[in-house]
Amino acid sequence: MTYKWGMTIPFYDRPLSRSRELIARLPELGYTDAWSAEVNGADGFTPLALASEWAPGIRLGSAIVPVSTRGPGLLAMSAATLADLAPERFVLGIGASSPAIVERWNAGHFDRPYARTRDTLRFLKKALAGEKVSEMYETFAVKGFKLERAPEIPPKIVLAALRPGMLRLAAAEADGAITNWLSPDDVRQVRAVIGPDTELIARLFVCVSEDAEKARELGRRLLAGYLTVPVYAAFHDWLGRGEALRPMHEAWAAGDRQAALKAIPDEVVDALIVHGDAATCRARIRQYVDNGLDTPVLAPIPGGDLSIEQAVRELAPQG
16 A cells, blocks of 8 residues: 555544544554544544554644634644654644634634635744744734744644635645545546645545445435535535535525435435445545545444444455
């Protein structure tokens, strides 16, 4: 195996407190990476701090922590801590997130998301290199911040990016791009924007089930929650799914959630959710890699034919 093969932590079926044994097994199963998330469950850093001890040698990444729910200095401190715990193994993934997470849940301001992400990236590159930062950025100002103990090796920084503007920023100024909810064919479109040399990371939602209708039902619930968010709606407009998803958006806007779920076409679910038996799922994941994805980060969905623990084992690249 010459490419990376990641897993999402914590797992969807258990709290972090009961995840040690399975996380510790990831390297022997063939997983190269473990990536956290930060929505309304575990924060983006604590699982990685624990995994740095539970699974020595595995690469650790945040996918993603929002740039508007922490101050720039606090974000730098958290990243420096992980870089110290896992030198050369920690990758800081940051992104704009969404109005729901930033404003409704965290009392922040979702203003000028592209500029805020760009400015945070530029600040972090200086701060994590040990520089004293006093600078007026377009979206915030920092006066005299310097890490008490900068990491000996600054972590790589990758950006959540869904459309050309942010993808180009990731390619020009960051160490990679993270994307989400795309098909193997969509990878080519994203890769065309960032070029051949930028690492491309994507979380892939996987349902190990030979019952296609059950997998589609589970997938629709996830898709409706994501694809109705404006940034994802715009992403799929760019990818060419605007008309296919229009009935879903109309039903969602009218407040009819059940109609919105039913309106997502099977072909869209099949394109964006990896499902089938374990061998079929692994083959589908490799299609993403063949089309230009460097790092698939699997997220097994509860409710399939296998438990999450079984799915983690069966989806391993050597499975």
